[in-house]
Amino acid sequence: MANDLTLFAQRLLKFDPAALIRLRASQAWGQLPWGVLVTIDLPSAVEGDRVVTAADATPSDAKWRGTLPPAASSTVETLPAALVLNAAKAAAETLRELTGRAGERAIRDALLDHEVITGESDVDGTPFVVSQRLVQAMVRMGFVGSAEVEIRRAGPWTGLVTPAGQAWLRSASQLTVRPIVNHLNGR
Structure with missing residues (x-):
């Protein structure tokens, strides 16, 4: 999980040095500067729903803006x-x-x-x-x-x-x- 998440964070940071990652269920979410949400599947579920900075994993729940798409598609x-x-x-x-x-x-x-x-x-x-x-x-x-x-x-x-x-x-x-x-x- 750490390798996938680290690579995901590095890619987000290329576009925004203040990028956030939202960890929810078995997915990591990020938002690109041009308004698109991106996500990867994690090998195991995380507890709760939390937001961290992509740079150093500092908790940042209050900084996330916007909703996620429904789980069913x-x-x-x-x-x-x-x-x-x-x-x-x-x-x-x-x-x-x-x-x-x-x-x-x-x-x-x-x-x-x-x-x-x-x-x-x-x-x-x-x-x-x-x-x-x-x-x-x-x-x-x-x-x-x-x-x-x-x-x-x-x-x-x-x-x-x-x-x-x-x-x-x-x-x-x-x-x-x-x-x-x-x-x-x-x-």
Whole structure:
């Protein structure tokens, strides 16, 4: 467990020196700076639900922000690993070509939001969208090898899953806010 968790912590620290790890049941969770949750399975369950710093395992329960995806999920599609790796490579090449130009951050954000894969489950018709955010999380955390990559859905969450790890992204809220117009003091 220590080796897997140490490697996971090191990978998280590459992206954020203040990274946190949430230990819950038999999983370790982390959050990447671009809004994706990543997790690995641990060989044995941990007691309780606790948060520690990735750098030195200092208890940091109060610092964790956000929720985790539900434990139950359904597979809606299976992809060859090469497809995911090629999508990440294409994004990296695009960013490299445009480096140094005005608006580089906007280009990077647009690439992360790009919908790499869209579809509908053959089993139950569940629609799904995989953004470059998820692809980058899987590749940069070292979760994509030769095994196929499953696309999973769990409520508003979409995940990419391999034996090495998982990446999850919650879709934007469907809540809409309408302004109150033509009403004095909101009445």
